[in-house]
Amino acid sequence: MSYRITGNTGEWEIVVGLEVHAQVVSEAKLFSGASAEYGGEPNTHVSLVDAGFPGMLPVLNQECVAQAVRTGLGLEAEVNLFSRFDRKNYFYADLPTGYQISQFAHPIIGKGKVLVDLADGSTREIGVTRLHLEQDAGKSIHDQDPTRSFIDLNRAGVALMEIVSEPDIRSPEEAGAYLRKLRQILRYIGTCDGNMEEGSMRADVNVSVRKPGETEYRTRCEIKNVNSIRFVMMAIEVEAQRQIEVWEAGGTVDQETRLFDHVRGETRSLRSKEDAHDYRYFPDPDLLPLLIEQSWVDELKAALPELPEAKRVRLEQEYGVSRYESSVLCVEQAVADFYETVARGADARLAANWMLGDFFAALNRTGRSIEDSPVSAEGLRELLGLISNSTINGKIAKEVLEDMVETGDSASAIVERKGLRQVTDTGAIENAIREILAANSDKVEEYKSGKDKLFGFFVGQTMKAMKGKGNPALVNETLKKLLSE
Amino acid sequence: MSSIHDLTLASARDALKARKISAVELTNAHIDAIERLDGQLNSFITRTPDQAREAAKVSDEALAKGEGGSLCGIPLGIKDLFCTNGVRTTAASKILGNFVPPYESTVTANLLKDGAVFLGKLNLDEFAMGSANLTSAFGPVENPWKRKGSDVKLVPGGSSGGSAAAVAAGLVLGATGTDTGGSIRQPAAFTGIAGIKPTYGRCSRFGTIAFASSLDQAGPMARNLQDCAILLESMAGFDPRDSTSVDTPVPHYEAALKRGVKGLRVGIPKEYHVEGMPAEIEALWQQGMDWLRDAGAEIVEVSLPHTKYGLPTYYIAALAEASSNLARYDGVRFGERVSAPTLDGLYEASRAAGFGDEVKRRILIGTHVLSSGYYDAYYLRAQKVRTLIQQDFLKAFEKVDVLLTPTAPSGAFAQDEKPSDPVQMYLNDVFTVPASMAGVPALSVPAGLDARGVPLGLQLIGKFFDEETLIAAGHAIEQAAAFHYRPTIHAGVSA
Numbered sequence: 001m002s003y004r005i006t007g008n009t010g011e012w013e014i015v016v017g018l019e020v021h022a023q024v025v026s027e028a029k030l031f032s033g034a035s036a037e038y039g040g041e042p043n044t045h046v047s048l049v050d051a052g053f054p055g056m057l058p059v060l061n062q063e064c065v066a067q068a069v070r071t072g073l074g075l076e077a078e079v080n081l082f083s084r085f086d087r088k089n090y091f092y093a094d095l096p097t098g099y100q101i102s103q104f105a106h107p108i109i110g111k112g113k114v115l116v117d118l119a120d121g122s123t124r125e126i127g128v129t130r131l132h133l134e135q136d137a138g139k140s141i142h143d144q145d146p147t148r149s150f151i152d153l154n155r156a157g158v159a160l161m162e163i164v165s166e167p168d169i170r171s172p173e174e175a176g177a178y179l180r181k182l183r184q185i186l187r188y189i190g191t192c193d194g195n196m197e198e199g200s201m202r203a204d205v206n207v208s209v210r211k212p213g214e215t216e217y218r219t220r221c222e223i224k225n226v227n228s229i230r231f232v233m234m235a236i237e238v239e240a241q242r243q244i245e246v247w248e249a250g251g252t253v254d255q256e257t258r259l260f261d262h263v264r265g266e267t268r269s270l271r272s273k274e275d276a277h278d279y280r281y282f283p284d285p286d287l288l289p290l291l292i293e294q295s296w297v298d299e300l301k302a303a304l305p306e307l308p309e310a311k312r313v314r315l316e317q318e319y320g321v322s323r324y325e326s327s328v329l330c331v332e333q334a335v336a337d338f339y340e341t342v343a344r345g346a347d348a349r350l351a352a353n354w355m356l357g358d359f360f361a362a363l364n365r366t367g368r369s370i371e372d373s374p375v376s377a378e379g380l381r382e383l384l385g386l387i388s389n390s391t392i393n394g395k396i397a398k399e400v401l402e403d404m405v406e407t408g409d410s411a412s413a414i415v416e417r418k419g420l421r422q423v424t425d426t427g428a429i430e431n432a433i434r435e436i437l438a439a440n441s442d443k444v445e446e447y448k449s450g451k452d453k454l455f456g457f458f459v460g461q462t463m464k465a466m467k468g469k470g471n472p473a474l475v476n477e478t479l480k481k482l483l484s485e
Numbered sequence: 486m487s488s489i490h491d492l493t494l495a496s497a498r499d500a501l502k503a504r505k506i507s508a509v510e511l512t513n514a515h516i517d518a519i520e521r522l523d524g525q526l527n528s529f530i531t532r533t534p535d536q537a538r539e540a541a542k543v544s545d546e547a548l549a550k551g552e553g554g555s556l557c558g559i560p561l562g563i564k565d566l567f568c569t570n571g572v573r574t575t576a577a578s579k580i581l582g583n584f585v586p587p588y589e590s591t592v593t594a595n596l597l598k599d600g601a602v603f604l605g606k607l608n609l610d611e612f613a614m615g616s617a618n619l620t621s622a623f624g625p626v627e628n629p630w631k632r633k634g635s636d637v638k639l640v641p642g643g644s645s646g647g648s649a650a651a652v653a654a655g656l657v658l659g660a661t662g663t664d665t666g667g668s669i670r671q672p673a674a675f676t677g678i679a680g681i682k683p684t685y686g687r688c689s690r691f692g693t694i695a696f697a698s699s700l701d702q703a704g705p706m707a708r709n710l711q712d713c714a715i716l717l718e719s720m721a722g723f724d725p726r727d728s729t730s731v732d733t734p735v736p737h738y739e740a741a742l743k744r745g746v747k748g749l750r751v752g753i754p755k756e757y758h759v760e761g762m763p764a765e766i767e768a769l770w771q772q773g774m775d776w777l778r779d780a781g782a783e784i785v786e787v788s789l790p791h792t793k794y795g796l797p798t799y800y801i802a803a804l805a806e807a808s809s810n811l812a813r814y815d816g817v818r819f820g821e822r823v824s825a826p827t828l829d830g831l832y833e834a835s836r837a838a839g840f841g842d843e844v845k846r847r848i849l850i851g852t853h854v855l856s857s858g859y860y861d862a863y864y865l866r867a868q869k870v871r872t873l874i875q876q877d878f879l880k881a882f883e884k885v886d887v888l889l890t891p892t893a894p895s896g897a898f899a900q901d902e903k904p905s906d907p908v909q910m911y912l913n914d915v916f917t918v919p920a921s922m923a924g925v926p927a928l929s930v931p932a933g934l935d936a937r938g939v940p941l942g943l944q945l946i947g948k949f950f951d952e953e954t955l956i957a958a959g960h961a962i963e964q965a966a967a968f969h970y971r972p973t974i975h976a977g978v979s980a
Contacts, residue, residue: 048588052813054581055568055590055692057727089809089855093828098812149828151817280855282864285698285806286690287728 003171004212007244014240015208015217016169017129018232020182022161022192023136023200024067030135030159031058031101038198042152050157052096057286060085064159065290067191068108068133069300071161074185074307075128077112079297083132083290089280094138094151102162104281107132108290114165114185115309116177117327126178127166136160155199161192167206167217172233179203179229184308188333196228203232205260207239209247218243219253223260223267235260239267311336319348328356334370341377346384354384358398362405374405383411393472395463396420424471429462429478432470436461437482447483455479489514490977494559494658494712495739501548501558508548508558512541512602515560518976519604519656522629526974528641528651530565530623531573532605540602547600556719557600562657564648565606566613567593567703568692572603576694577611577621580814580839582821590692591724592661592703599719604657608647611841612811613668613696616913618646619903620843628676628897629654629972633938639897642672642913648706649676655976659707659716663693665700666799667893667917670929673706674892674942677931677970679959680706681713682917684950685924686731688717689724695810697803698729700921710930710959714738717952733950741953746961747781749954752885756792757916759894765935766891773889773932773943776965777958785885789877794870795919796911801854801867802922808851814839846907875923882948887958890916892929892942920946930959931968940970 004011029036032049049056072079084106087099109131116124138156142149163182169175183194183201194201208220223239226232238260243253257276258267283289306314308330315326315336329339329352343351359380368374383400386392392400392415403414415421423429436458437444447454462475489511492500500506516534523529537560544558568574568586575581589597597603610620617640618626626646628639630653641650645662649672652660662669664682673680681704688703695701705716718739723732753774758767774784816822816835823834840848854863881888893913904910920927926949929942943962947955971977 051818053588053819054574054576054584054586054694054813055588055690057691059726059728087809089812091812091815091829091832093815093817096813096818098815099809278857280809280852280857280860282805282809282855282860285729286695 002212003173005209005240005244008248011212012209012240012244013212013214014170014236015167015210015220016175016236017167017206018165018169018175018178019204019206020163020165020179021202021204022163022186022194024064024133024159024161025191025193026061026063026067026159028061028063029157030061030064030133032157034157036158038200040154042150042154045154046156050096050153052098058101058284060287060290061159064133065108065292066300067159068131068161069292069297070189070304071163071186071191072109072112072131073297073301073304074189074191075109075112075114075131075163077128077131078110079292080106080108080110081292081294081297082106083108085284085287085290086281087284090277092137092140093149094140094153094156096138096153096156100135100137101284101287102134103132106289114178114181116174116181118173118177124174126168126174129164129166131161131163134160134162172236175205175236176229176233179232181308184331188305188308190305199227202227205232205235205239207236207243208253209240209243218247219255221253221255221267222257224257224270226260231260231262234262234265235267238265242267305333315339319343319352321349321352325352325356332370338370338373338377342381342384346381347388350384350387351381354380358401362401366405374408375401379404379410386411386415390422390424390471391415392420392422393468393470396422396468399468420469422469422471423466424474426474426478429466429470429474430482432465433458433462433475433478433482436465444483455483458483488977490518490655490975492658493708494715497658498556498559498715501544504548508541508544508602509538511558512537512560512604515604515656515658515976518654522654522974522976523651523656526627526629526650526654526656527624528608528626528647528654528656529562529605530575530577530608530621530647533572533603534605536572537602537604544600544602554599554719555715556596558602559600559658560602560604561596562604562607562648562651562660563593564609564645564661564663566609566663566694567661568694569593569603569606572606574606574694575623576613577609577623578814578839578841578844579622580820580836584819586692588692591689591726592693592720594692595719595722596661596716601719607645607651607660610644610646611844612694612807613644613663613665614807614843614847615643616667616671616910617898617900617903618643618672619900620841622841625900626650627900629974630676630897630939631973635937638900639939640675640900640903642675642893642897644668644672645680645706646672649673649678649680652676652678652706652708653972654974659705659712661703661716661720662706663696663701663703664917664921665696665702665803666921667914669704669706670917670927670942670944671893671913673929674931674940674944675897677940677968677972678706678708679710679713679928679930679963680704681710681717681928681952681955682920682926683717683721683952684731684926686729687721687926687950687952689722689727689730691724691726695806697806698810699806700803702921710928710956710963711739711742713928714742714956731950736953738952738956741956742960744953744957745781746777746958749777749782749887749958750885751777751782751784751958752787752881752888753784754787754789754792754881754888754890756789757890759915762891762894763935766894766941769933769941769943770889770891773962776962777889780961780965782958782961787881787885787888789874789881789919791870791873791877792919795874795922796915798867798870798874799914799918799922800850800911801863802871804847804851805855805864806851808848808855811840811844811848843907871922874919878920878923878925878946886948886954888946890944890946892916892944896935896937896939896941916944925949926952926955928955928959930962930966932962932966933968934970940968
């Protein structure tokens with residue numbers, strides 16, 4: 001189903017393109033040796049190059065180039081063996097040199113694509129126009145003093161990848177799915193941590209609207225620096241609404257840069273096209289053109305980890321899990337790795353079931369991540385093994401898992417300590433059932449006269465009497481036998 | 486020897502090694518000369534006599550032990566465009582205020598490593614933008630030469646005018662210069678000294694305040710080419726902190742002096758016969774050809790067809806880069822700040838107060854040529870023409886080994902003869918700019934005096950990284966010219 005907004009004049013289609021700024025995972029900044037680590041006391045991760053001191057020169061950090069190439073490969077994109085750095089000139093207090101070094105005319109990565117999964121199970125391909133390397137600016141702090149602003153240059157010069165999508169996105173949901181998928185790929189490859197709260201991933205959102213069937217794009221507006229997936233989706237929706245109202249009132253949408261105010265749920269004009277900066281891009285004469293070798297690209301490609309899409313397909317095939325289960329398990333590489341550790345040597349489908357169910361619930365409850373999970377993959381595998389070999393049943397296993405989370409003890413230790421080993425002794429089960437049937441003779445009569453639903457009642461009562469330890473299959477079997485006597 | 490000031494850098498080096506003089510003695514003599522003469526010449530912006538004496542003492546200790554680098558104990562002046570650790574660096578601009586860099590430029594660090602003694606920071610055109618040393622915020626430099634029978638103040642050329650004047654007057658044994666479009670060669674010619682602009686990438690630009698990054702190149706200025714060769718060998722070399730620095734070995738330049746020019750093919754670019762060039766410059770040029778021919782070289786006419794586009798394209802390319810390079814002087818982090826209630830106000834006030842007229846003019850032009858709507862017509866086209874100019878040289882160098890031209894279209898002019906039209910002033914660079922645009926090395930050697938007794942220079946232009954052949958050819962001219970004249974203002978007693 002295509003996403004449509006209904007206005008006074010009928011339906012509207014939205015057209016969205018995203019420019020994502022992803023901070024490159026690297027030790028040092030793009031053109032200086034200063035630390036690229038997040039945080040730190042203001043102005044402690046700053047070299048003289050970052051601060052734009054006289055005579056300081058940029059020197060390209062090769063690791064950042066490798067990260068951009070890896071990312072390009074992850075986006076199945078063209079890697080340009082020739083690229084170039086340009087200066088984007090503008091004055092601002094947190095831009096020490098008065099220009100940002102970026103790649104304007106010749107980006108390192110060309111056309112690529114991202115496959116996004118939508119809620120209805122369909123997938124869509126969103127084109128990537130380009131990816132280029134550029135420097136981040138510093139931070140201006142305006143709220144510490146009534147008359148002065150403060151500048152923190154820790155971020156100044158940190159490497160960013162600007163990943164520009166084609167205007168292929170047609171709904172807020174697709175925008176969200178694109179960002180999630182992009183983040184997933186970047187995290188898999190280890191080129192960006194995708195942490196939007198810390199600003200290591202931010203998006204500029206280009207939005208326009210048009211009538212379904214129109215082939216030309218109408219004027220777009222750019223919403224700058226949106227810092228969460230949810231806000232991106234909200235911003236698209238409110239901006240599209242605003243533009244529809246403008247068009248329907250007989251006006252025209254002006255090309256401009258806007259800001260999204262999530263508190264008021266609206267976008268506001270930041271600057272119009274007339275006020276747009278003239279950035280006076282030109283090739284940075286301090287840097288040579290960036291030439292890389294195909295053989296180096298091939299090496300980086302060979303060393304890439306398995307990417308999300310490939311992993312999802314493989315888990316389905318190798319472990320017999322559903323597409324849904326596989327895609328959830330593959331959202332994060334660490335989860336998929338955890339799953340594979342559990343699934344090797346256990347019932348793989350049972351493992352998927354448990355991870356998606358009780359295990360994730362336990363993580364959520366304890367507020368822990370997969371990396372510091374209270375239960376190890378090996379521990380979970382042992383627990384599942386106890387189910388598979390009928391030492392305990394599924395219900396008891398839930399109780400054991402909770403105990404594991406709480407105490408850190410192993411599953412078998414808990415089963416021993418609590419005496420949870422399941423009863424498979426048919427005699428004991430038969431005795432327990434006979435007692436239940438004797439105590440509920442009226443219900444037995446009702447059952448026999450056709451009230452089949454009561455079977456569950458008898459199972460429940462039996463399990464209760466056996467403190468949950470009865471082997472469910474044997475309990476069922478024995479009950480059926482005795483009730484038909 | 487009549488005076489310690491008659492020593493060249495090479496002879497001083499030898500005398501120091503032989504312990505015939507001490508570094509302290511040599512340094513003190515130069516400090517005295519600066520105190521005596523520089524009040525008039527104004528070649529220094531910052532003098533560092535105490536540091537110099539300290540360094541000289543250290544040099545003497547090293548020399549006493551038979552140690553010390555190739556420049557141990559040699560007093561030098563440093564163009565105030567090179568950042569020097571702990572010593573104020575101004576670029577001859579008010580905007581840097583009392584900026585004291587906490588770092589050393591690679592070129593000066595190399596010189597220090599070899600034992601050089603720095604006497605201070607030399608005056609220049611503001612941000613190296615000028616051809617007469619009239620744009621310095623610290624006042625103009627006076628050329629130590631005088632016209633015959635006249636006391637009128639002559640310009641020393643620019644932008645390395647302080648370096649040129651200090652070397653010519655014997656205040657230093659050598660100096661660093663920087664050359665973007667002729668800033669070493671033209672002042673060398675105006676003051677009767679030698680100067681080399683090496684191949685772009687030969688000397689690191691790290692720590693040198695940028696004018697036009699794709700053109701700026703540091704080089705030596707001294708009384709003769711032997712001294713320049715010694716300095717260049719120390720200054721040059723690969724530097725990983727400058728991405729445009731080239732990783733190729735530094736030859737023993739001094740040895741190239743002895744090579745001679747037998748069989749060398751010397752090209753005479755016909756387009757350099759510009760209209761309105763004084764007859765005496767033409768005559769000197771012819772003299773240069775004769776000298777080289779007499780020394781065994783072959784003279785060949787060549788064509789550099791895009792020469793006439795050199796100046797206009799230079800003033801587009803260089804100023805475009807300058808407009809961006811100078812954006813960092815904004816009053817925010819260092820240098821002079823003029824406070825204002827808004828950020829834009831702070832920028833405007835600080836830059837209005839900090840930059841001189843010529844720098845402002847060049848920032849405006851550079852900003853204009855990069856502006857949307859003008860970029861293709863100016864900047865992009867200039868880049869294309871620059872490639873053509875470079876191809877001119879490459880083609881010429883298929884036929885010849887070096888090119889011989891005049892260094893400047895005139896000798897030093899008087900401070901008050903400064904043309905009112907800035908473009909007229911830019912014509913000073915007409916012969917020096919093309920080599921800068923191509924990135925090839927070039928040098929100027931003193932070759933004679935004009936009718937008014939003011940020195941004139943000849944320029945040699947060489948192949949990429951072939952400074953040695955340039956030095957050999959230049960030395961042949963030096964020997965033939967036997968330029969022994971002294972400026973009116975000179976530290977030596979025999980002046």
